[in-house]
Amino acid sequence: MSVVKSIELVLPKDAIYLAGSSIKGEVLLILNSTLVDPIVKVELVGRGYVEWNEEIGASRDYSRDVICNNKADYVHKTKTFPVEDNWLxxxxxxxxxHFNLPPRLPSTFTSKMGHVSYFLQASCMGRERILAKKRMYLLVQGTSNFHKEKPLQNPLSVQTEKKVSYNCCSQGTICLQIQMEKNTFTPGERVIFTTEINNQTSKSIKTVVSALYAHVQYEGFTPNAERRSRVDSSELLRQEANTQITPFNTTKIVSAFNLPQVMSVSSNTAEREIMSTCYELVSTVHLPWSLASVKAKVPIVITSAPVDSDNRPLPGEGTFTCEPESAVQSPDF
Structure with missing residues (x-):
């Protein structure tokens, strides 16, 4: 029978830790018998890793792929507990x-190309042998000092207009507009927006889809230490409105998203992080009768105030941003 019956980490349930805040908990160790010269400790570890395959191209050796990768260590702290008289x-x-998290950390993140993970690991050793250990992963919300030097006017309107053909010789115009009170949000916040569709065709519009996308730019290196980057997009939230927008009519649809509790903050690549993220709200009008669609896009900023923030803006140069295809900053709706 093992000397150690169990070792557990006790933390608040479903806790989300903000970068720069404290993690407080307990290590619960249960022994079956006396343990001499024990080493009981707990570690806080945070690290990130990205990897993808990239074809070299026909100009070199197109028969093989290049593995691009990168890694980062964000935090590694250890606390060894004193044991009176060297026995338990x-x-x-x-x-x-308790551990104090560094003030500048990326959020917990997982994708097919990379991850950022944080965990606590408790262990008990006796005579240079690990007798038991327990690992618990943490949800960490990164922070930023993201501020627009020239913020978008509020309220904000982004508009797209497209001429479409149908019934062989017929043509009409679809005008799609997204209206928002603001475009900067924090994780867990509710995003409310209005989609306005002006249907100047003789056909009805039945479906309007709104979705929030995350565009992540990964930074890596080849085995020859050549820097490479790659952008991958994923759909975070999606809503589909089944409506009946009659010909030569205008309809408004009010929608809302509840953002995830933990999100990567909008970031830049000037600091050469292993990944950076930007967000985009996209509304799409599908037109099956013309085999076309109309899209309007709004760049969304996700920010989270640092602990004891001095509110300094991030550098503007080198920023990886989502730009709208057509934007009208309208103060009059």
Whole structure:
């Protein structure tokens, strides 16, 4: 029978930790018998890793792929608990701990190309042998000092107009507009927006889809230390409105999204991080009778105030941003 019956980490349930804040918890160790010269410790580890395959191209060796990767260590702290008289009796033993997270951390993140993970690991050793260990992953929300030097006027309107053909010789215009009170949000916040569709055709419009996309730019290196980057997009949230927008009519649809509780903040690549993220709200009018669609896009900024923030803006140069195809900053709706 093992000397250690169990070792557990005790933390608040479903806690989300903000970069720069404190993590407080307990290590609960239960022994079956007396343990001499124990080493009981807990570690806080945060790291990120990205990897993807990239074809070299026909000009070089098109028969093989290049593996591009990159990694980062964000935090590694260890606390070893003092043990009186260098022995622990059979039964339960509780050890309190707390760690201060660094003020600049990326959020917990997972995708097919990379991840950012944080975990606590408690362990108990005896005579240079690990007797038991327990790992618990954490949700960490990154922070930013993201501020627009020239913020978009509020309220904000983004508009797209497209001429479409149908019934062989017929043509008409679809005007799609997204209206928002603001375009800067924090994780967990509710995003409310209005989609206005002006249908200047003789056909009805039945479906309007709104979705929030995350565009992530990954930074990596080839085995020859050549820097490479790659952008991958994913759909975070989606709503489909089944409506009946009659010919030569205008309809408004009010929609709302509840953002995830943990999100990567809008970031730049000037600091050469392994990944950076921007967001985009896209409304799409599908026109099956013309085999076309009309889209309006709004860049969305996700920010989270740092602990004791001094509110300094991030550098503007080198910023990876989502730009709308057509934007009208309208103060009159």
């Amino acid at each position: 009796s059979a039964g339960s033993h509780t050890f309190d701990f």
